[in-house]
Amino acid sequence: MAQPKKPAVQAATPRARVELEFEQPHLLGPLFGEFDRNLVAIEDRLGVYIAARGAKVQIEGDPEAAARAREVLVGLYNRLDEGQDIDQGMVEAIIAMSNQPTLDGIISEEVAQAPKVMIRTRKKTIVPRSKTQAEYMEALNRDEMIFALGPAGTGKTYVAVAQAVQQLIGGSVDRLILSRPAVEAGERLGFLPGDMKDKVDPYLRPLYDALYDMLPMEQVERRLASGEIEIAPIAFMRGRTLSDAFIILDEAQNTTPQQMKMFLTRFGMRSRMVICGDPHQTDLPPGVKSGLNDAVEKLEGIGKLSMIRFGAGDVVRHPLVGKIVEAYEGPGS
Incomplete structure (x- = not known):
């Protein structure tokens, strides 16, 4: 008599926790957006959880998604630091451009740095x-x-x-x-x-x-x-x-x-x-x-x-x- 198969055991999905601290607190309002709408957009698009306390931000989620979320926040922050405005369209664009994430401390130049052309x-x-x-x-x-x-x-x-x-x-x-x-x-x-x-x-x-x-x-x-x-x-x-x-x-x-x-x-x-x-x-x-x-x-x-x-x-x-x-x-x- 055939024995019933044991259910396959799925490996737990690895989780990553990334922390950021921003030097200019006055930029955090436009960075996060009204009622944190920019953070919510990043969470929804990338499937991560973002907690902001003061000038520190903590991102939790899949390692690749957490890395992308970090790049998006750094890219948006750098644009604000350059005196540029950001809106929902910019948030979506930066998310789309953050397709080469890394957790080793290197941030994609296209995303994090001020644009070379404007x-x-x-x-x-x-x-x-x-x-x-x-x-x-x-x-x-x-x-x-x-x-x-x-x-x-x-x-x-x-x-x-x-x-x-x-x-x-x-x-x-x-x-x-x-x-x-x-x-x-x-x-x-x-x-x-x-x-x-x-x-x-x-x-x-x-x-x-x-x-x-x-x-x-x-x-x-x-x-x-x-x-x-x-x-x-x-x-x-x-x-x-x-x-x-x-x-x-x-x-x-x-x-x-x-x-x-x-x-x-x-x-x-x-x-x-x-x-x-x-x-x-x-x-x-x-x-x-x-x-x-x-x-x-x-x-x-x-x-x-x-x-x-x-x-x-x-x-x-x-x-x-x-x-x-x-x-x-x-x-x-």
Whole structure:
């Protein structure tokens, strides 16, 4: 007669206890967040327990998770010490970047140290919120033409507008030109109310929103009136040579190959050009090839031209957005 099997004995999960002490108590309020919401976010995301008493913090949990929680707190503290503000999005970004934890006293440079690259505008200082964003910001400083490829919410256009505003304020370019294809989605432009500006402005609204985040409203309006800043559909670029300008094309996946070739060949002397889009999400009619995909195929490997590819893990909106992107881009999609 067969004997009943004995239940397997599971080894106890090792636990770690990490202690931190911060030198500047006045930074602990913004570090912990209102009602300790930043600590709660770290606990929820990493499955650790955090106890704060005075300037000392104790973290308990799985060794890897405890190490990551320590890196997140040190990274946030260092940013506060540099005079930067932190918010929930920054907390989520630092958690995402803390993927090489260690308990031997060495803290990942990307997380703990002040960022090597940042963008300063009149209203905001922009720092990388993912490793790919850091690579992107370095490329914006270095290269003349950048393709930023990936899903919505990764900061492709927002960071490009910040860099453009910084260069415009600093005088390294004379003009900022922002463009988008006005792809008709269910309605024809001719049937929409108003003049041509009224018809196309809804397509360009995200670009206005990014500008107002970087500059005071009166400066945006003044620079728009003077022509220093121009926001226009891609069709308005035909026949021009854009020199001494920072040029951004948003939603580039909705261009045709002919439109993309026309836009890229507007590139002039002492200019920068950034092409932003999601190769997997096009609103073009069935059977029409995306100009973005066509350009990536033709231009990959050309010198002084960067291809920065973002993924679902780089989404810096609500964490649920990243999961939605992964679900749509997963097997069977």
